[in-house]
Amino acid sequence: MHELALTQSIxxxxxxxxxxEGFHRVTRVVVSVxxxxxxxxxxxxxxxxxxAADSMARGAELVVETVELRAVCLxxxxxxxxxxxxxxxxxxxxxxxxxxxxxxLRVKSIDGE
Numbered sequence: 001m002h003e004l005a006l007t008q009s010i011x012x013x014x015x016x017x018x019x020x021e022g023f024h025r026v027t028r029v030v031v032s033v034x035x036x037x038x039x040x041x042x043x044x045x046x047x048x049x050x051x052a053a054d055s056m057a058r059g060a061e062l063v064v065e066t067v068e069l070r071a072v073c074l075x076x077x078x079x080x081x082x083x084x085x086x087x088x089x090x091x092x093x094x095x096x097x098x099x100x101x102x103x104x105l106r107v108k109s110i111d112g113e
Contacts, residue, residue, distance in 0.1 A: 069102030
């Protein structure tokens with residue numbers, strides 16, 4: 001389960017930012033996860049409570065926002081929502097695309113006191 005390692009990285013980042021910002025504790029963390037990022041949101045949430053237990057993020061709320069997969073067709077320039085990384089352009093049917101979103105894992109915000 002690579003979510004455990006990802007969660008450890010998230011908690012490390014949150015702790016560094018929290019210390020830099022002078023937080024006594026982190027209360028909320030918002031993470032954006034693309035649907036094609038190969039990350040299971042429920043596993044991330046489960047791991048967060050375990051990994052954060054010995055950090056300033058203990059008891060913090062983890063909010064996982066899902067980001068849809070969006071691409072631009074290289075053949076016709078149409079921007080479209082894709083069901084998967086293998087989806088063709090919804091306009092012309094071509095398979096060459098530049099991915100705009102949906103593959104990321106990003107800490108979007110950190111709240112603390």
